[in-house]
Amino acid sequence: MSLIGLTIGQARDRLVRKEFTARELATTYIKAMEAARPLKAYLVETPDRALAAAAQSDARLQKGDGLPLDGIPVAIKDLFCTEGVETTAASKILAGFVPPYESTVTANLWRNGALMLGKVNLDEFAMGSATITSARGPTENPWRRRGDNRPLVPGGSSGGSAAAVAARAALTATGTDTGGSIRQPASFCGIVGLKPTYGRCSRWGIVAFASSLDQAGPMTRDVRDAAIMLQVMAGHDPKDATSAPVPVPNFEAAVGQSIKGMRIGIPKEYRLDGMPKEIEALWQRGIEWVKAAGATTVDISLKMTQYALATYYIIAPAEASSNLARYDGVRFGLRVPGETLEAMYENTRGQGFGAEVRRRVLIGTYVLSAGYYDAYYLKAQKVRALIARDFDEAFKSCDAMLTPTAPSAAFAIGEKMDDPIAMYLNDVFTVPVNLAGLPGISVPAGLSADGLPLGLQVIGKAFDEETVLRVAAVLEDAAKFDAVPAFVAGAA
Amino acid sequence: MSNLVKGHTGEWEVVIGLEVHAQVISKAKLFSGAATDFGAEPNTQVSTVDAAFPGMLPVLNRFCVEQAVKTGLGLDAQINLQSVFDRKNYFYPDLPAGYQISQFSRPIVGKGKVVLDMPDGTAREVGITRLHLEQDAGKSLHDQHPSKTYVDLNRAGVALMEIVSEPDLRTAEEAGAYLRKLRAILRYLGTCDANMEEGNMRCDCNVSVRKPGGALGTRCEIKNVNSIRFVMQAIDYEARRQIGVIEDGGKVVQETRLFDSGKGVTRSMRSKEESHDYRYFPDPDLLPVTLDPAWLAKLKADLPELPDAKKARFMRDYKLSAYDSGLLVGERESAAFFETVAKGRDPKLASNWVTVELFGALNKLGKTIAESPVSASGLGDLIDLIADGTLSGRLAKDVFAEMIASGKTARAIVAEKGLKQVTDAGEIETATDAVLAKEPDKVADYRGGKEKLLAYFVGQVMKATQGKANPALVNELLKKKLAG
Amino acid sequence: MALDKATVARIAALARIKVPDAELDALAGDLSKILTWVEQLDAVDVAGVEPMTAVTHARPPLRDDKVTDGGIRDKILANAPETTNGFFVVPKVVE
């Protein structure tokens, strides 16, 4: 089996057994990264940096004191600030920005021996569900519909991360999830994506989209890898006031534990009319799998589900309109000159932001403006409280929830692009989880009729990622998802 | 005294409310670990948080919260156990994030009050509406280049307390008294240096006029006035201006104005006219601030004695007048100075020497009590020399002047100049006889009933003894001899 | 809520984003569609509901009053489009 096919868990154990070196693994993935260029997943490649780090990993591994992620090649979503490496959030307005600091989450990875292959593509400022709003152009999904070679979207906003991992052009990748941006692309690309509890991973050094919703998480080949990555990414950070001062349990230990006797909630409001039959069927299969593993399923109600998207599309743009005010052409990034200060501001932001970012900043500005705050923003904050209350209530009768991750499989680049709302509907199953600040994971569970991956989502109680991982591992075992995308880097 | 202003259509009442921005005394900024020191090289006290770099997050400085709460307690105000930081959104080059983190709907301190001691000895209570914590902005320099503005972010993120008064003030004098009292409280608490000239205390004045008892008039806000004197000038000018506008049949427009200290006038800030829409909303990067009641109680218990309490104690324990007590507690240092001098001595004498002689001398020198060339114990020794009869009051004043000039101790000066007062009856008698012998006709006049001449004789004897003779003894002796 | 061109222009000015006149109509259409869509929240009764401003309820540790940062002017200015003598430089602000 070539090094390309390995999981983190396998690579880690074989590195320790010195079956190959970190340098060999890094070189393999650097080649894969280059081979995967047609997908346009990477915005910046940092092979020299990867090799330098690999040398240090080998030194440690030789001495037998390797770190948890020694030699593991990682792709970093270009929303994480990386010291000395251009970070643009896939926006023109941050072109050329080189951070003088390293985000807490990536610093945690490097401190534990992981090495950076490069920075990967995303929707501009993580605003999108298809990685088509990137100022650097869309990333392609390595999967193709059966008998149809049209390029498909990888989902988004962490589409570059998902595509790179699915195409074996990275062993794992970091993502961020504000409304589904880890789980939906994971579902579209046939990989595992874990969105931790809000506050589990530090937001320090991650370009902000919507501060009360953003959360970083791992995107991996399997559930164990997600646990291994989260172990290192998570932890309280005094530099982030919203990072939770709670202990980090041993996540990997949860993987493989029985779910016998566990109560799995099935939210009835997630059965949308007009939901594709195959999604319906996939969900039903998942229900059978957890039952077969000894869990019981309970019907639960999340009454406010239908209002989650509207709530999200008020709160997220409102926070974004304020978070993106700092991109003004004064201290970093793009400046488009103007006669007056105001002209400089308006030119810079007018030309620096893409269409979707502009839409959301304007919506956010409007819903916060005098006379509209109560009707839109305050109202949404109250509905958000009701949505969170729904989950609190439901979790009194269940330990975890099982739902589809997305209402469809990957669609073609160009589809749904004319209508923003059609695009927003991708997040219907994932957004409520962000609004309530809960952990959620997407596990590849099967293929659509035309051969595209589909994911199932497990939702857990706040700071109970262990249960989420336990259930996810059970689904993974049952699904035996072993399909490979049309494009695999280094294959052939 | 009347608080009303005469116009040619009759009398007007001036309504004044003040918004004071007081810079919190702290080592680090409100939400970052950068230093707050004054006058550093541009952008050397700036962190990536202060410059609002991508992904940077604010973390609240515990001590700044403590300082704000202390100040709230000093203003006898309601402390809110839960308060919220909001974002005030607007674009300006010295506001790096495009929003100021402030407190809008739920400030950390609510209603309180300040008591003013007016010059005529009366007291006035002024309501405090609220006190909230917020970030200062950076500094924009517009005069360095013809077509460019330079931006220094050293001040960006420094903690400010915005202290808002009720519109309870009626005259420029009251506004001045309010600012002096607020300054004293802040300094007693050690929460702000309150030095308006250095900009660590800034004042916005809201001024309107109305017919006595009538409905409130339209107000104008005079921004960033930087001395108490200017605040008083600005208010007087603005009140007169508004009265003039109305009496000439015009209407006062609500607007922001600037005080031109050179011309002594206020003028409209047109640039600030475009109506703001700050889009306040709770900062999602910061959780609500929750105070622990036990912590609050401890803070309250450890609060230092404040001017009003000290004044009351001086009046009660030292039997001083309200006026003198007020003078002494104006600055924490002068109150402490007085208490050292008064220790084991006559408090009224001590108070007179401090408020009259010392304050007078310091005024001439333009020095503060902290810089006084005469120490509290030094002045105490001088008073002791009066008490034990070594010095007459008159000699003591000369000695004090010498102490101020040379910094020498009272005893040293007395010894040096042999100023010791003569109390030896023999010596005084010789001098007295000599004087009387020289002036037989005046002696006759005295005996003929012109008793006022006694003072003249005393003066002559004092002169003969270069002022060293004990005046009491001289009096006594003269009376005896002249009677004889 | 249907936004007219003038409102969109006002909001764009508030957000300091230059929108070419040619794009105003299309943009007004998009924004109106989104606003109308989110107005489905009007159907929700939120009487007596406290707005949810924070997800986490844990009281975070506050910062001690120690100087731990700053003194990095070169790093602060390194990405700036224009600087002079340690200052950021912008077109003149007319007071």
Ligand SMILES: [Mg+2]
């Ligand atoms: Mg104000």
Ligand SMILES: [Zn+2]
């Ligand atoms: Zn203020």
